[in-house]
Amino acid sequence: MASAAVGTKRSFAAMSEDNRSPTSTLSTLHDVNMSAGLYSRQRLMTNIEESLTSMTSSARSTPRHTPVPTSPPSEIRRIFEPDASIVLIGMRGTGKSTLAIIASMACRRRVVDIDDLFQEATGFSTAKYRKQFGAANHNLRQEELLRTALRAHDKGAIIVCNGGSLERNGQLLMQEFAATHPVIHIVRDLHSIHDYLGGVELRRLRDMLAFSAPILRRCSNYEFCNISEHAPSRSSTPSDQPIAPAFLTLKRAQRTFLKFLSLILTRDTTDGPVGNANPPLEPGYPLSDVATELRKYTCAVQVPLSDLLGEDVDIQTLEYGSDAFELVVDPTDLDPHSQRLRTERADDISNCISKIRRSTVVPILYHVLPSASKDYSRGSYLEHIRHGLRMAPEFISIDLSIGTDTVAELIASRGRSKIIGHVHADKSWDHRSWSNYYETAVRLGCDVVRFTRPAKSVDDDASVHHLRSKIHARNSTVPLICHNTGRAGRRSTCFNKHLTSVIPEPVRDKPDFAARCERNPETSWLTAREVTQALYSTFTFDMMKIHLIGARTQYSLSPAMHNAGYAACGMPHQFKCVQTSTLKSLQEFVHDPNFGGCIVIQPFKIEVISLADSLSQHARAIGAVNTLIPVRHLNGDGSVPGDLELFQERCQSGAVQALHGDNTEWIGIRSCIRRGLSPANAVRPTTCALVVGAGGMARSSVYALLQLGVKNIVVFNRTLEKAEDLVVHFTRLVSSSAGASLVPSATIQGSRPMFHTMKSRDDPWPEGFRQPTIVLSCIPADPIDDNPAPHFTLPEQWMKSSTGGVVMELAYRTLNTPLMNQIREEPSRLWTFMDGLDWLPEQAFAQFELFTGKRAPRRIMREVVLQAWRDEHGNADPEMVERRMKAIDDQEP
Structure with a gap:
């Protein structure tokens, strides 16, 4: 049986401090996922009783002149200052504490828990204070602390408030706060709350939720349903595979909540002391920058x-x-x-x-x-x-x-x-x-x-x-x-x-x-x-011919993946591979009125830039292009139109007037990192990453890291000079005015990203850099021409992260590599391993959008990549395919 991943209430003192030790961070996130059985049952049950008692008894224990809370005004303004504090309210067991940690890390805000403030101010838990001093005194003290907290933490905070703090006057305070701040009511299904609390009669819990829900909805202006995630059991995992760490069960909840926040918060154009208040929603995907309704x-x-x-x-x-x-x-x-x-x-x-x-x-x-x-x-x-x-x-x-x-x-x-x-x-x-x-x-x-x-x-x-x-x-x-x-x-x-x-x-x-x-x-x-x-x-749209061009295309999975996507959406496009040693073939494609675009692989990603009439800001920053799309209509001054105009002419034949170059590799890399990182390893100013290699894929990897907000990047390559060239390129980028506006990590908290090159695998990890929690291997995993495979593994002294992390090997022709075996055998089981079969579809989704102007059928393309894969000897691996196909349903969309 799979078990629900439920949260456990903890103090936030250690959770919101960025300078806490890695060990304490790990224990925090482990505790968030542990069973409620580790929580004190007596205290928990007392608090549950208090939540109901506080709300129902406030009318008896509060002076008669206290105004009765009313429904919020019919006209609610939901536009707030970018740094306005966020309040999470709800009954115990709904996951407020876990969501607060997730939001604080993404939004770079401190977490304030009203229950913890009460304990610090009085020396008592709320339940013990009520028991010793009476309900009336308890309610007055709660009101005083809530009013003080809302005033003191008006900006830059995530405030967590249980239902027990919202007696009559508390409800009025929260309604007033909601006029200028997002106040989010967190809800969860009855049975997940019951599983979390344990020992509470189901019927009584149902009555409590039915009673509290209208009150909490009156006090809030937004609502988020926290759907329970389930961790796979050991029996459902193949014996030769490590069980996914429990923290990964939170990934969908993390993504869904951050997506919700991105839709309710005002986007700030500058990064203040708490960073940007609005976590971006799928930045970089081409269609994310174009309004759907247009x-x-x-x-x-x-x-x-x-x-x-x-x-x-x-x-x-x-x-x-x-x-x-x-x-x-x-x-x-x-x-x-x-x-x-x-x-x-x-x-x-x-x-x-x-x-x-x-x-x-x-x-x-x-x-x-x-x-x-x-x-x-x-x-x-x-x-x-x-x-x-x-x-x-x-x-x-x-x-x-x-x-x-x-x-x-x-x-x-x-x-x-x-x-x-x-x-x-x-x-x-x-x-x-x-x-x-x-x-x-x-x-x-x-x-x-x-x-x-x-x-x-x-x-x-x-x-x-x-x-x-x-x-x-x-x-x-x-x-x-x-x-x-x-x-x-x-x-x-x-x-x-x-x-x-x-x-x-x-x-x-x-x-x-x-x-x-x-x-x-x-x-x-x-x-x-x-x-x-x-x-x-009806010829409103036309069949397009899309190509992949490179020196070694026979192992490419792109044709199968893209053709399956087109068929699923009812598009008649044709996708073909062209293996060549020059770019002359590309010039022939462009003269075809049905030319729909081209994927460019090695060794042409840099050379093809000279043939492009315009580049996306990402391709220009990386210095490499892997996707070309035709431009059939130019602006009056001869320039290439903007994104909306480019999408409006997708899938329409005609003479090609120009070529527009883009790079989607970094999008796939960033997506995989986000999916593989645990909440304990969420990117923060001290996060460090290691990039192995210095070629085009390494450039895309560094750019993806910068887009994620990683500020400390170490590069290792067999040829030191190439590693140094890569560092020089990105040092100039983040120092330029254009780079500062393009790369979030260039301006967050005032300092620019730091780079370091390693000379040898024998080098100790550099001082001033934390152990890496992100490792990206961008070197071949199989022989190329007469060159043997590198057989790279990570030195032990570079793998000391006590919270583990994510390791990704971007090659996909050979999957059973020394690096994969090293991570699989890692005794801590805190490392997540990903490979090219994880990465390839993610970047292809962006290419699909560029070629068609439509969102990709993601699950279909992921499945086809697995089904079409063959190793270096042309052999399939049915067991691997079956195992990974089962995992697709649990992946983020």
Whole structure:
């Protein structure tokens, strides 16, 4: 049986100090993952009782003149100062402490725990203080400490507050704080909390959560559902493989929470004393820099909330070929006493949004079916919308027919979510109300407008096209989604340009499809693959020829991986390898009107720069190019257009006017490092990395490390001069004004990155550098021409990190290497090993985006890489493939 990875409450004194010893850091993160059985049961049970007692008894123990906490104002402003402190509130066992550590390391903020402050100030735990001095004194002391803490830690902190601290006055204090700060209610499923607490009667715990949830939601402006992760048991792991360290079970929670924070925090353009307040979301991936709503011919897959409530939902499969994930929520009746969402309903929505966010990289579109078509009240619709805003979806639709004042109120409380003004009606497309709705939406500040109408016949397509053209001629700044629905509306759906609604592949063949359409008249009749195929069949898009060029291409896995990705998305592109000793073949490809791009491998990554008319900032910084894309339209001054314009012309044939060069290798390296590093080894100013090699891949590795914020980098290469050249290149980069704006680690906390070169494997680890927790081997692992394989292993004196780390060998033709065996046999089991089969798909996802303008079907490409791999003798390894295929489901998207 797999066991849930649960947190254990600890003091934060040692957790938030950057100068703590490696040993204490390791024990902290180990404790976070240990069973609650190591926690004092007596103290835990006392605290649980206190959480409920404090809230329920506050009315009796607090003076009568104390104002009763009210619901927060309907208009909540969710825009904060970049360094505004973040508060995590929730019941015990929801994982606040673990999430606080994760956030503090990523955002470079200190952690403040209200319970610890109480203990330090009074010498008592909250439970013992209540018992000795009474509930009234306890509540007054809690209020005093909470008020002082919120004032003293107004900026640059992660504040952790249990439900027991929020008696009546505490609730008012937190509501006031939420007006200018993000206050996040952390929720978790009942059974995971029960497993963590142990010994608490399930029924009583359920009652406690039902009682506390409305209170905690009133005190907060955001909500995050902390989905429990599961660690593999020893019996499920092959005997020849080390069991993954327990801390890696937190990786998905870490990624999901940091993604959530990136969506609610204001991005600072400068790094203050606490670093940047907003951890970046997938920086470097080409499509991350282009607004989804501005790209053409994008799709949003519709999935009802009810389809996501099961435990075995495969979200990645549902969103193949789509550019957004649309969660469709059908309003339900409200709690008759509070006239708000029932706790179970709110929990379901929160849980499903977290499921989507942890399983995909595409943005979430939260859509509540307009209440006009249902028996439920307008109040139910608005409560569902307001709860959705707490989840920080990238997009949220608002029914424009509910009135301008209400729409304006909701838009004012959107935070950083983008608003889609939505209307679904039976009125003819010629009716003037459509234009009026669009003008109103633009005036109120909607980011996108969406109009849909049930099609009466295929002749309605002409009318919808006329309306699109009419609105575009008057205002083209706010994207318009406009198409017919139903079977007769399929053609207009295909040619809608923005966030076209589609359904998952198997939905239409299910017996309940008619009932689904009855419940939601806006249900699409097309899949993303069908829409894509229609665009190619009508010559809106063209088949592209994509190439890989290099001196040794026979072992490349790129053709199989890319062709599988194209097929999964319904694209007819062709990918071919060209083995050559010169770049003359590339010049021939470029003259083909269907040239779609080229992957460049050794030995041409530097030489090809001379053929590129423009370079991405990353390729320029690295000094190497591994991806070329055609440019078919130039700006008026002859320059290459920006990213959005380049994506708008993807998959369209024509004469090539220029070539644009990019580098995706560093993206794959960075992704693997982030996936392999434990929270204990999260990057901080003292983190040190070792790069073995000094060629093109080593350059990409150093750049990836700098992008991660690593400030201490040691380079070892057999030829010392090449290592020194690499160090000189990046020293100049981080010292330049351009490099300072491009590389986060160049400016964080004032000091520039430090580099050091090692002369020999016999050298001791350099003084002033901590032992490395990141090791990247960028040298060949197999013979090349007449040169034998290096058979590199790490010297013992370079592997003294007490918290282990991640070791990655970027070669993939030979997997059973001396370095891999060394890490596998490491007795501490604290090191994670990754190889080229981990790295190759990660960088290919970025190439897929550059070639197609669409997100890659990641799981499919990962699976095909494993299936297509052969060793140096042309042999497959079925056991290895099976083992790694099983692990794909547990990987981050």
